[in-house]
Amino acid sequence: MDAGMDAWVVARPGPIATRPLERARLPVPTPGPGELLVRVEACAVCRTDLHLAEGDLPPRRPRTVPGHEVVGRVTAHGPGAESPPLGARVGVAWLRSTCGRCRYCLRGAENLCPESTYTGWDADGGYAEYVTVPAGFAYLLPDDHAAETLAPLLCAGIIGYRALLRADLPPGGRLGIYGFGASAHLMAQVAIVQGAAVHVMTRSQQARELALELGARSAGGAWDPPPEPLDAAILFAPVGDLVPPALAALDRGGTLAVAGIHLTDIPVLNYERHLFQERTLRSVTANTRADGRAFLELAALHPPRVATTPYPFGAADRALADLAADRVEGAAVLLP
Numbered sequence: 001m002d003a004g005m006d007a008w009v010v011a012r013p014g015p016i017a018t019r020p021l022e023r024a025r026l027p028v029p030t031p032g033p034g035e036l037l038v039r040v041e042a043c044a045v046c047r048t049d050l051h052l053a054e055g056d057l058p059p060r061r062p063r064t065v066p067g068h069e070v071v072g073r074v075t076a077h078g079p080g081a082e083s084p085p086l087g088a089r090v091g092v093a094w095l096r097s098t099c100g101r102c103r104y105c106l107r108g109a110e111n112l113c114p115e116s117t118y119t120g121w122d123a124d125g126g127y128a129e130y131v132t133v134p135a136g137f138a139y140l141l142p143d144d145h146a147a148e149t150l151a152p153l154l155c156a157g158i159i160g161y162r163a164l165l166r167a168d169l170p171p172g173g174r175l176g177i178y179g180f181g182a183s184a185h186l187m188a189q190v191a192i193v194q195g196a197a198v199h200v201m202t203r204s205q206q207a208r209e210l211a212l213e214l215g216a217r218s219a220g221g222a223w224d225p226p227p228e229p230l231d232a233a234i235l236f237a238p239v240g241d242l243v244p245p246a247l248a249a250l251d252r253g254g255t256l257a258v259a260g261i262h263l264t265d266i267p268v269l270n271y272e273r274h275l276f277q278e279r280t281l282r283s284v285t286a287n288t289r290a291d292g293r294a295f296l297e298l299a300a301l302h303p304p305r306v307a308t309t310p311y312p313f314g315a316a317d318r319a320l321a322d323l324a325a326d327r328v329e330g331a332a333v334l335l336p
Helices: 047-054 147-154 156-166 182-193 205-213 240-248 271-275 289-301 313-324
Strands: 004-010 021-027 035-045 070-077 089-092 095-097 130-134 138-140 174-178 197-201 218-220 230-235 250-258 280-283 308-312 331-335
Touching: 004 313, 021 313, 035 089, 035 147, 035 313, 047 313, 070 130, 070 147, 089 130, 089 147, 095 130, 138 289, 147 156, 147 182, 147 289, 147 308, 147 331, 156 182, 156 230, 156 250, 156 289, 174 182, 174 240, 182 197, 182 205, 197 205, 205 218, 230 240, 240 250, 240 271, 308 313, 313 331
Parallel strands: 174 197, 174 230, 197 218, 230 250, 250 280, 308 331
Antiparallel strands: 004 021, 035 070, 035 130, 035 331, 070 089, 089 138
16 A cells, blocks of 8 residues: 555635645545545546635635545455455545434435535545545446546536436426536436436537537527426526526426535525416435435436546646636546
């Protein structure tokens, strides 16, 4: 085992232009009871990492290693952890642990557990050569897929799937997607496979072209009204100003799900225009492991096209800057 490892830490949270990420040399972590030590093969870059680096998401510990879309190989077991075996490929996702005994965990809503912890926020994540994960929160992954295309499934896919469920899209319904990054381009494909008509609203011309390539019925600007009323919508862009137009685009009984962990302030809503006729506004909070397993099974049955922009490990700060400036097509992925 290496004596040390290369990693990136959030040294000074602030605007990405101030370079809040810092390259560091850290000890290889030791897996605790019930944990696995995983050597990282790839780690996708999530907008949550950007929120943490810029301070929108208050750091829970100093000099945290971000990253929670990790593909890697089990290299050691902590006390009491016996599986998956050494060499197994696993995924490390955002949800790291829950108490397992509160009323939320007991009713199957472990994503709402008050004692939940998160990879790359409460514990060091995948912007490193090694990461630890409780064995019960690791996902078994196939060996015959590239790590680069598997990594975005671990958050962009899983959280996006949770958002799609929360949006209550009816069979054959009309889905609006606001923002078209890593998560959105995966969920558009899931919805299309399920028979939905998908309309994409995003400020990026490149993203609009990708949406149409993937089978979207239409792709317009972020503020443009869709060409038909929507049965459901998902807001992936962390822009509260988009909530009113997204609600106004809903048909009677439609639902808007807000997928991000951070959102700028929502403007004042007009009850009759935005909420009346039983329109619903919902948040999305993390995911359950059942969500993760269901999405990964669906992705194995209907493999999505995963658009990625690879970055060498040493360019993690540039990857976050490109994400902030909408210069990434699909998902940015660090390849150590």
